[in-house]
Amino acid sequence: MRDVYIAGMGQTRIGELWDRSLKDLAVEAALKALAEAQATTADCLIVGNMLSGELASQENLGVFVADSAGLTPVEAVKVESACSSGGAAFREGYLRVASGAAESALVVGVEKMSDLLPDAVSSGLALAADGDSENLHGATFVALNALIMRRYMHENGYKHEDFSGFAINAHRNAASNEDAMFPRAVTAKDYAKSCMVASPINLLDSSAISDGAAAVLLSARPKPGVRPIRVTGSGAATDTIAVAARKDPLWLSAAEASARRAFAQAGLKPEDVDLFELHDAFCIMAALSLEAGGFAPRGKGVRLAMEGEIGPTGKVPIATRGGLKARGHPVGATGVLQIVDAAVQLRGGAGASQVPGARVAMTQNIGGSGSSVYTHILAAGD
């Protein structure tokens, strides 16, 4: 497998974008990534998306984006892996270039969620859970995460307020990201009085229904004139789709396995990582991801937040541009947004939330309640 470079990238603003369609979002991100790389097309187009059929009345999405962006007859396909669809699309593009099957791959992650009522969106997202044992019984994703968080608090002796650091860090970092959905700070007091969604998960524990897109052009050649960014590790793994079927609902075994594969490929360890763009769809997922990734012992992920070690100058900077929580979580786009956020950091362009001297970044995109996980490691410089 040869080196793969990020030759260009782009994203839209993230938010409830009432005036932008699925097409508008995907095309804006795709053309920005091509323009930055001074390219007009790629050998293939891989689109990461979960719910275009259910929420935006469009399947055949690879062709739809290719055609809308003026890229036909390029080979184009949609990849779906629930909330990790963006990470799955990125891995697919990465493998094509790394293996020599293509010289370049344009990866676009997109989701348009706000055109339907929130109930319909929750029903759509619930399709990532097990139809027979979870979805059929009305368990939404916030409900499943609430069960996990309650158990985690019980087993490890945490109070709800102990998780506030995750929301505070994400929002503080989003404040300097002009594309973020919620670019404003929140306090521990805001967190404490935030309305309950599914106990113990409150509004500030949760990412929001979002619209947005992101794109990267992967190439076998670095972009001239800027600091090269290489993909040095890529790992994917799955776990049971139903949370109740797991031996241990508090351990993200697919996150552990995919991170182990990415670390092995990159020849790195957790302590080599300068920032970790993890999948903080809910605060509990941030805690579990830190543990599964090897950044904290089991049951101790929350302590990193409590001790102020997840900020840009901490031991394990996370959500450095706002994360899913505050940058926004347009589900099919999220895995690609994480790559863009990591690359912005490695280029030194993150402003007030810049991680000093960042050279190695890890991203991790989770589908379902930890059932499908994609981990990538990026490195700055040759």
Place this chain on the structure above:
Amino acid sequence: MRDVYIAGMGQTRIGELWDRSLKDLAVEAALKALAEAQATTADCLIVGNMLSGELASQENLGVFVADSAGLTPVEAVKVESACSSGGAAFREGYLRVASGAAESALVVGVEKMSDLLPDAVSSGLALAADGDSENLHGATFVALNALIMRRYMHENGYKHEDFSGFAINAHRNAASNEDAMFPRAVTAKDYAKSCMVASPINLLDSSAISDGAAAVLLSARPKPGVRPIRVTGSGAATDTIAVAARKDPLWLSAAEASARRAFAQAGLKPEDVDLFELHDAFCIMAALSLEAGGFAPRGKGVRLAMEGEIGPTGKVPIATRGGLKARGHPVGATGVLQIVDAAVQLRGGAGASQVPGARVAMTQNIGGSGSSVYTHILAAGD
């Protein structure tokens, strides 16, 4: 790119399978393919599917199939490309093994369509058309194909009865396929009196709403003890998603481009192909595919059917196990079913519809009205 072999394959019966779920179908096909190859898992699982979310209330489908078949923690993902989702999944699996990114790939195509009313299925399928210019105005796929067929008849001077050979051949071949949806012969008289669906397309011009699944295990090593079947060519291309946006609605430019790429890779020409499993979702698509693939001059594809040259002993055998028309068309499964049909022929196991001495087979899977096309070439022997 190294040689890739079909090490195992399996499929379900195709039909309206009221007692089988999406899970049942995918697992049956997957386990049959693994069992035939005497394997217990693969390096990755690629699932081709179009409408699991809309018609079977399940996304996160890669994990869902992996988990249901007992294959976690295998890497697993769903690939969507409308009715060419199966072909797209096969190409993805092929590229992973051919490029060395994986040693083996299990490709599963599946669709469960019959649980909802036909109107809901037609609405789901219409998501493969352009949302703004086709679907929004009520153009179903049969309506779009009817417009194309009417224009083709007008420009080339054909009568409707001239197309009957496509339906007669497909049904005759299906009669010896025990997994086919319609294993019975039809006559020219049946065709003439078949009820109209969308003029000029009648019932016997059309494939049916179907349930079913198929799977192949791709490997870098041939299966010991049987005649090896290699994938020697793979091509993919796209065209505008909207038929009205094309310069020439009677020319499948993506089919032409994808076939050209597959032929170039295999070092073959149309006359080297012993059988062609084409995408006969409607008879007009069979005619246009023969022309775009280089098997007939423009406007002359129908003549091959009129002159009896599409049967197992004709110049260009097509739909040799019944095709989409009579074997059935569970959309996400179709591209993989075509591979299975071709491999059955290359192994010499097609019974009454066996193509004598078949050594080279071509498959072509079309998404939308020709907007996304995957062409593969298989060869028997080393």
